[in-house]
Structure formats: C-alpha cells, structure tokens
Amino acid sequence: MSETTVKGTAPRAGATAGKYLTFGLGDEVYGLEILKVQEIIGLMRVTRVPGLPEVIRGVVNLRGKVIPVVDLRKQFGMEAKADTERTCIVVVRVWRENQAVTVGLIVDDVREVLAIVESQLEAVPRFSGGVETAYLLGMAKISQRVVMLLHVDRILSSTQLGALPAPSSEKPATEQDAR
Amino acid sequence: MKESLDRLVEAFLLTDVGDLQGLKVLRHRLEELLPTVADPSGVLTLVDLGTTLDLLISGKAPDRDRSWASVEKGLLALQDSAGQAALGAPRRGPEPGGPGDPAVPAEEATAVSGTPSPDAPGGPVDREILEGFVVEAREHLDAAEAQLLSLETDPARVDAIHTVFRAFHTIKGAASCLDLGSMQDLSHETETLLDSARRGELVVAGATLDLVFEAVDAMKRLVADVETQLRTGTPGPADATLGSLILRIQKQATGPSGTGAGAPPAPPSVPASRWGDEAMSGDEALPSEVPAAVPAAEDKSSMKESVRVDADRLDHLVDLIGELVIAESMVSQSADLRGLATSGVLGKSMNQLDKITRELQEIGMSLRMVPVRPLFQKMARLSRDLSRKLAKPVEFVTSGEEIEIDKAIVNSVADALVHLLRNALDHGLERDAEERRRAGKPDTGRLELRAVHREGSIVIEVEDDGRGLDREAILAKGVEKGLVPPGELLSDDEIFKLIFLPGFSTATVVTEWSGRGVGLDVVRTSVEALRGRIEVQSRRGQGTIFRLRLPLTLAIIDGMVIRAGHERFIVPTVSITRLVRPEAAERGTAMGKGELLSLQDEVIPLFRLKNLLVIAGESDDVGSEVVVVVEDAGKRAGLIADEVLGQQQIVIKSLGLNLEGVPGISGGVILPDGQVGLILDVAALLNSARTTVEAGARFGGPIASERDAE
Numbered sequence: 001m002s003e004t005t006v007k008g009t010a011p012r013a014g015a016t017a018g019k020y021l022t023f024g025l026g027d028e029v030y031g032l033e034i035l036k037v038q039e040i041i042g043l044m045r046v047t048r049v050p051g052l053p054e055v056i057r058g059v060v061n062l063r064g065k066v067i068p069v070v071d072l073r074k075q076f077g078m079e080a081k082a083d084t085e086r087t088c089i090v091v092v093r094v095w096r097e098n099q100a101v102t103v104g105l106i107v108d109d110v111r112e113v114l115a116i117v118e119s120q121l122e123a124v125p126r127f128s129g130g131v132e133t134a135y136l137l138g139m140a141k142i143s144q145r146v147v148m149l150l151h152v153d154r155i156l157s158s159t160q161l162g163a164l165p166a167p168s169s170e171k172p173a174t175e176q177d178a179r
Numbered sequence: 180m181k182e183s184l185d186r187l188v189e190a191f192l193l194t195d196v197g198d199l200q201g202l203k204v205l206r207h208r209l210e211e212l213l214p215t216v217a218d219p220s221g222v223l224t225l226v227d228l229g230t231t232l233d234l235l236i237s238g239k240a241p242d243r244d245r246s247w248a249s250v251e252k253g254l255l256a257l258q259d260s261a262g263q264a265a266l267g268a269p270r271r272g273p274e275p276g277g278p279g280d281p282a283v284p285a286e287e288a289t290a291v292s293g294t295p296s297p298d299a300p301g302g303p304v305d306r307e308i309l310e311g312f313v314v315e316a317r318e319h320l321d322a323a324e325a326q327l328l329s330l331e332t333d334p335a336r337v338d339a340i341h342t343v344f345r346a347f348h349t350i351k352g353a354a355s356c357l358d359l360g361s362m363q364d365l366s367h368e369t370e371t372l373l374d375s376a377r378r379g380e381l382v383v384a385g386a387t388l389d390l391v392f393e394a395v396d397a398m399k400r401l402v403a404d405v406e407t408q409l410r411t412g413t414p415g416p417a418d419a420t421l422g423s424l425i426l427r428i429q430k431q432a433t434g435p436s437g438t439g440a441g442a443p444p445a446p447p448s449v450p451a452s453r454w455g456d457e458a459m460s461g462d463e464a465l466p467s468e469v470p471a472a473v474p475a476a477e478d479k480s481s482m483k484e485s486v487r488v489d490a491d492r493l494d495h496l497v498d499l500i501g502e503l504v505i506a507e508s509m510v511s512q513s514a515d516l517r518g519l520a521t522s523g524v525l526g527k528s529m530n531q532l533d534k535i536t537r538e539l540q541e542i543g544m545s546l547r548m549v550p551v552r553p554l555f556q557k558m559a560r561l562s563r564d565l566s567r568k569l570a571k572p573v574e575f576v577t578s579g580e581e582i583e584i585d586k587a588i589v590n591s592v593a594d595a596l597v598h599l600l601r602n603a604l605d606h607g608l609e610r611d612a613e614e615r616r617r618a619g620k621p622d623t624g625r626l627e628l629r630a631v632h633r634e635g636s637i638v639i640e641v642e643d644d645g646r647g648l649d650r651e652a653i654l655a656k657g658v659e660k661g662l663v664p665p666g667e668l669l670s671d672d673e674i675f676k677l678i679f680l681p682g683f684s685t686a687t688v689v690t691e692w693s694g695r696g697v698g699l700d701v702v703r704t705s706v707e708a709l710r711g712r713i714e715v716q717s718r719r720g721q722g723t724i725f726r727l728r729l730p731l732t733l734a735i736i737d738g739m740v741i742r743a744g745h746e747r748f749i750v751p752t753v754s755i756t757r758l759v760r761p762e763a764a765e766r767g768t769a770m771g772k773g774e775l776l777s778l779q780d781e782v783i784p785l786f787r788l789k790n791l792l793v794i795a796g797e798s799d800d801v802g803s804e805v806v807v808v809v810e811d812a813g814k815r816a817g818l819i820a821d822e823v824l825g826q827q828q829i830v831i832k833s834l835g836l837n838l839e840g841v842p843g844i845s846g847g848v849i850l851p852d853g854q855v856g857l858i859l860d861v862a863a864l865l866n867s868a869r870t871t872v873e874a875g876a877r878f879g880g881p882i883a884s885e886r887d888a889e
Contacts, residue, residue, distance in 0.1 A: 047856065049834065049857060051841040052841060059834055059847055059855050060855060063498070064500075064501045064849060066832045066833065066849070066855055
C-alpha cells in the first residue's frame with residue numbers, strides 16, 4: 001500500500017482530487033484521504049501511558065492490537081472539550097520513518113465521504129496567529145463550506161511523535177519542548 | 180536433442196509424482212535423451228534425474244516431494260545448458276503449479292516461465308530462487324550435520340548416511356541449476372564419497388567422517404557467500420581451501436575402495452557407471468539402497484511437513500485469537516444469557532465454544548514454539564570440535580531435544596550455552612586422562628545437555644563430571660575483590676553465586692580455577708534479559724551443573740494485576756518478592772517525605788505508584804493499601820498500590836510506534852475485559868524513582884496538570 005499519496009513529505013502544491021472522509025473539530029471541518037483511513041470506531045476507554053506527549057491520549061485495544069490514539073484537538077492547540085456520544089476514533093494507517101503504523105485520531109464527530117474534484121481544491125493561504133499550515137495538504141471549497149485537507153503523515157511525524165523519549169534518554173521531552 | 184528434451188519436459192509436465200505410469204514414461208524419455216547429450220554436466224544431470232526417478236518409481240524415495248522438486252530443477256538445468264532457454268516455456272510456464280504437483284514451490288514455477296529471458300540474469304526471479312536456495316540448503320546441511328553426529332557413535336547407521344547423501348545431492352541439483360560452480364563441485368565429490376559409503380564400500384568414521392564434517396562446514400561457508408552476495412551484490416573472497424578439500428575428498432572416495440569391485444571411478448566417468456548400475460539393471464542395483472530408503476522412525480519425525488509463515492501474519496493470528504477469547508468470555512458471562520446458559524442446547528454450545536477457544540489459544544501460543552533439537556545439535560557439534568581441539572575425549576549426551584521453546588529464546592540462549600559448554604570442557608573437566616584416573620573416573624569425560632519442563636518453565640542444564648567448583652578459591656577471590664567481607668560465613672550456594680557477579684574475573688586466581696567464571700556475568704545478563712534465571716550446583720571432585728531456567732515463551736509472562744487510582748498495571752511476577760499490607764507501626768518516613776517500611780530484616784523505601792506514574796484519583800484509605808515488594812539488582816523497594824486484583828498469565832503487546840521507549844513501562848496487555856493495561860518495568864521505574872525525589876516531576880508534567888484539572 002505504498003501509494004504515492006502515502007509518501008511524499010516534500011511540500012506539495014496542494015491536495016489531489018479524490019475521496020476524503022470528513023470530520024468535525026468544533027465548527028471546523030477536516031478531510032482525510034480515504035485511502036489512509038482504516039476504520040472508524042466509537043470512543044472507548046483509553047489507557048493513559050505516563051510520560052507521553054500530551055497529544056497522545058493513550059492506547060486502546062483494536063482487536064488485539066494495541067494502538068496509540070492522538071487527541072487532534074490538542075494536536076492543533078484547540079481548547080479541550082468533553083467527549084460526547086459522537087466523539088469517535090478514526091483509525092488511520094500512515095507512514096512514519098518508513099514504517100507503516102496504525103494510529104487512532106480522536107475527533108469530535110465523523111461527517112461523510114466527499115468526492116472532491118480538482119476545481120474545488122484551493123491552495124493553503126497564509127494565516128495569521130501561528131497556524132501550523134504544514135499539517136494541511138490543501139483546502140477544498142464545497143458549496144460555501146471549507147474543508148481543510150489534512151497531511152496526516154505530517155501530523156504524526158517528527159514534530160510530535162518523533163519527540164518521544166528514547167529508551168535511553170534521560171529527559172522525556174514534554175509536548176512543549178517538542179514544539 | 181531439442182526434440183527429445185522437448186518431449187521429456189512435456190512428459191514431466193503431464194506427470195504427477197504419484198503417477199507411476201507417468202513416471203515410467205518420463206524415465207523412458209530420459210533414456211531417449213541420453214545419447215543425444217554431449218556435454219558432461221548434462222550427462223551428469225541426466226544421471227541424477229534417472230536415479231531420482233528410479234527411487235520414485237520403486238517407491239523408495241524417502242521424500243517424494245523433494246525428489247520431485249529436484250527432478251524439476253534438473254530439467255531446468257538441462258534446458259539451460261542445452262541453450263534451449265526459449266523452449267516453449269511460456270506455454271508451459273503456468274502449468275507446473277496446476278496439474279503438476281502442488282508441492283512444487285511457486286518460485287520454481289516462476290523459474291520455468293523465467294527461463295526464456297536469459298538476457299536478464301540476476302533479475303528478481305533469480306534473486307528469489309537464490310534466497311529460497313539459501314534457506315533450503317541450510318536446512319539440508321543442518322540435517323546432514325545432525326546425522327553425521329549420530330554416525331560418530333554408530334557408523335553403521337545407513338539411514339544417516341542416506342540423509343547426508345540426500346542433502347548433498349539436493350544441493351548439487353540446485354547448485355547446478357543456479358550455476359554455482361564451486362558448490363556443485365564440492366557437493367558432487369562429497370556425494371561420490373557418500374555414495375560408496377551407501378554401498379558399504381566405505382565406513383564413514385574417523386578421517387572420512389572428519390572429511391564430511393569439513394565438507395559440511397565448507398558448504399555452509401559457500402551458502403553464506405551466496406547470501407552475502409545477495410545482500411551486498413559483491414561476491415566474497417574465494418575459499419582458498421576449497422580446492423584442496425575437494426582433492427582430499429576425491430582421494431578418500433577412490434583410495435580405500437579403489438581395489439574393490441564396482442568402485443566408483445574418478446568423477447568424469449562416474450555417470451556412466453552409475454547409469455549402468457542403477458538405471459539399466461533397474462531393481463537389481465537398488466538393494467543397496469533398501470536399508471537407506473527406509474528411514475528410522477525418529478528420522479521421520481524430523482521430516483514432518485512444515486510451512487514457512489511470515490511472522491507478522493502469525494502475530495496477527497495470535498492477536499485475533501486473544502480477542503476471540505475475550506469476546507467469548509464476554510458472551511458467556513453476559514447478563515443477558517445468565518440463567519439461559521445453565522441448561523439445554525445453549526449451555527452445551529457455550530461449553531463447546533469455550534473448549535474450542537481455549538484450544539485455539541493453546542495452539543496460537545504453540546505456533547512460535549520450536550524444539551530445542553537444532554540448538555542441541557549445534558552444541559553437540561561444538562563440543563565435538565572443542566574436545567578435539569583440547570584433546571579431551573568427551574562423551575556428549577543430550578536429552579529432552581523434543582521440548583519446545585519460543586523461537587526468539589532459542590536464538591538468544593545459544594550464546595549462553597556456547598559459553599557454558601566451552602567453560603565445562605575447558606575448565607570443568609580435568610586437564611587430562613591422567614588426572615581423571617587419579618580421581619577414579621573413566622578417561623572419557625562426560626558432558627550432558629538436558630532440557631526439561633518444570634513448573635511452567637523450561638530448564639536447560641549443562642552438566643560435566645569434572646572437578647567441580649573450588650569453593651575456597653572463589654571465596655578467596657570474592658574477599659580479595661571486596662565482594663565478601665573477610666571472615667564472613669557463607670553457604671556453598673552463596674559462594675557459587677559470586678561467579679555470576681560482574682567483574683569476578685578469575686584471570687589471576689589459582690590455576691586450577693583459572694578461567695572458570697570468566698564472562699559468566701555476561702551469561703547471567705543474557706539469561707535474565709530473557710526473564711530467566713541461572714543457578715549453579717557443584718560438588719568438589721564430582722562435577723558442576725549450570726541450570727538455566729527459562730520462560731516457555733517471550734510473548735507471555737506471569738503478572739500481578741494491581742490497581743493504582745483508576746489505572747490498572749501489571750507487575751511481572753518474577754520481580755515481586757512479596758506482597759504486604761503493612762501495619763501503621765511498620766511504616767515511617769525519612770525527612771518527612773520519603774516513606775519507609777520495615778520488614779523483618781531490613782528497611783526498604785516505599786514509592787507511591789500514583790506519584791511515580793502521575794495517576795489521577797482520590798487516595799484510598801491508607802489502611803487498605805498494599806505494598807508490592809519488588810527486587811531489582813539485589814535492592815528491594817516497595818511499590819504502594821491501592822489494590823491487588825490477582826495474578827494471571829499475560830500476553831505481552833507492543834504499544835505501537837515507539838511508545839516502548841516510555842520509561843517505567845515495558846509494554847501493554849489486553850486485560851480480560853478487553854481494555855489495555857500497562858506492564859511496569861520495575862528496574863526502570865525504581866531507577867527513576869531513586870534519582871528523583873519528587874518523582875512526579877519526572878513523568879510528563881503537563882499530563883499531571885491536565886489530570887488535576889479534570
């Protein structure tokens with residue numbers, strides 16, 4: 001499954017047309033390339049692991065396999081919100097340091113699968129206020145709505161998870177350090 | 180020739196290994212082809228094919244699938260050498276996998292269709308075949324080595340000779356197909372030598388046996404070369420000793436039997452005579468093979484069919500089985516079914532389901548288990564070589580070879596065993612026969628390697644009947660090193676334990692003891708890394724036993740499930756010394772902070788798991804707290820938990836990503852209710868606790884504040 005979409009950490013002009021799974025975080029709508037999505041599961045009790053960056057809420061049991069789950073709100077620096085009935089975990093399979101890893105992303109709610117065509121795609125503008133545009137592949141405008149298309153490999157790459165304490169490292173890097 | 184070969188290949192493709200008539204047709208086509216082949220290697224291959232086919236026809240082939248595969252390889256070689264690469268292979272390519280024989284490995288099927296493109300050597304197909312060849316050749320060589328070792332004690336074992344012969348024969352076939360010249364030469368000569376042994380013209384013992392051992396070693400090196408070349412793309416340096424080895428084998432093969440009738444002449448003419456002997460006169464020539472073709476019962480067990488499976492897939496299967504067990508118990512214990520399940524069909528079905536799931540779980544666990552036999556064989560070989568080198572005759576006995584152990588453990592325990600065996604041979608046994616005789620022992624030393632099941636773990640023992648450990652020398656050394664206070668009275672056990680301490684180098688110790696114990700701390704460390712233990716037992720003048728106690732598998736541990744706050748953790752049972760619910764009087768503090776507990780004989784520091792791991796949750800009543808007394812590197816400490824939930828066998832899971840790097844946590848566990856629990860790494864936990872008084876600061880400050888906020 002090493003499609004070209006999975007690789008390519010070099011900055012791209014923008015996202016490509018195709019199917020995207022959309023989900024909400026607060027009032028914002030985000031899209032994930034459907035090829036990266038493995039499944040969607042309801043929120044279950046997450047086991048916290050001491051010493052991990054804050055963005056990783058913990059680990060869950062995905063049919064016998066233990067996978068880490070990332071709190072996307074924390075990842076994007078949005079304010080925390082209590083979990084609801086609609087909160088769920090989108091399980092994605094991404095490439096990290098040349099290895100396919102399975103990770104869960106906690107999102108407020110899952111919307112739908114959109115087929116996004118070329119004409120709807122737009123480049124990522126420059127935001128004010130230190131918005132991390134590297135996480136974005138591009139944006140799509142669908143009848144007044146803006147969907148932010150996520151560069152999921154980057155979310156889970158060096159910026160955050162790469163800063164995990166190495167077995168020998170004396171000081172576990174906190175999330176703040178990592179930024 | 181092209182036509183005959185065409186027809187031969189066609190006959191092959193139409194034939195199944197079990198089809199006697201087809202085999203005979205094939206045999207006939209082979210004979211047709213023989214006169215048309217000019218080059219000697221082609222003749223050679225044909226002869227081999229004939230031999231194999233004869234065995235198949237007579238039903239005496241010990242391993243039909245393998246023989247059949249070698250027939251195919253031979254045919255491929257013929258096609259190649261005849262420069263007939265384009266011989267309609269595309270048309271036939273897909274067939275072997277179909278009507279042909281299911282046992283023909285896929286890679287060989289591709290090879291057929293791959294032959295028409297001789298312009299692209301070293302392509303992916305070649306690579307795959309070579310990789311397969313390396314694995315297969317190693318297996319054959321290991322099997323051969325094992326049989327050679329058995330020949331040492333009983334040179335008359337024809338079945339053993341036959342196995343060794345077959346190994347070289349198969350390698351030769353594959354090597355010729357893959358154009359591996361030196362391998363082909365070596366295997367051919369060794370095969371010739373073994374062939375005379377098969378005919379009873381030569382006894383495989385003494386120098387001949389050594390020679391065959393050497394051939395196996397040389398072949399292993401050649402196989403390793405192929406592997407290196409596959410990996411790096413550059414061939415290794417040529418083996419300079421190979422030529423002389425081949426010459427010696429040739430001499431050995433022709434020498435003693437040169438005068439005998441029907442002796443195998445020099446290689447080039449071998450084909451003709453063999454062809455004449457076995458093929459033409461058919462059954463008459465075969466009697467010499469009869470005993471060989473009937474493998475001994477134990478041989479059969481080692482030929483059990485096996486499938487190579489990707490380790491990831493296996494893990495996935497085991498994961499799913501674990502989930503099935505959880506799901507099953509959730510269903511059977513669900514409130515909805517209570518009452519219903521006690522009687523009638525549902526109850527029976529639930530029982531059945533339960534049984535099946537347990538069985539599945541057992542099988543799942545056993546999938547990664549392998550017998551220790553190959554490991555023991557390696558050790559047998561090692562001790563044989565060492566005993567020669569040290570000129571100490573030794574009888575090497577093994578038992579419990581059939582006992583199975585996790586493959587990962589086998590690989591890591593091998594080094595420890597090598598170390599112990601070397602020690603036993605070099606220093607454990609008396610210097611020479613003279614010294615043994617004085618001690619009233621037989622000249623030949625005795626080394627025993629045993630595996631036994633004991634209390635859910637595997638015990639591997641290395642025993643020698645040598646001098647035994649020198650108590651006084653060890654004690655003196657211990658005192659000198661400052662490990663033991665002078666004048667201290669120690670039991671034998673306590674003294675012997677000293678030899679496992681790091682830095683207990685005995686280089687300067689009295690000669691009799693010298694060397695013993697060097698590196699034993701390394702052995703101990705490697706055994707402990709496997710969550711095992713090492714013990715020693717010794718009697719002066721009678722011998723020493725080193726005992727390795729190993730877990731059956733690395734995937735499962737015994738653990739104590741404990742609760743701290745809202746979280747559950749698992750403490751590996753091996754690191755727990757005891758559980759106590761302390762009385763208030765036994766507890767105290769140091770400098771107002773550090774909690775202490777006085778046990779009968781010592782005072783140990785206490786650490787609150789809740790602080791160490793920054794766990795939220797109101798504190799339970801102090802009185803209900805439980806202290807888990809753990810030991811690491813000889814130092815004890817107590818971990819304060821809120822509750823002990825019980826002990827259970829636990830399947831260790833990776834946490835994904837590189838979350839294993841989290842200090843204090845060594846992995847994850849799926850608890851019976853399907854949730855994830857964390858396994859505590861006691862050593863790391865205590866280390867960090869000791870170095871930081873306010874341990875809470877150590878573990879993810881932000882999380883603490885987040886949790887507090889909640």
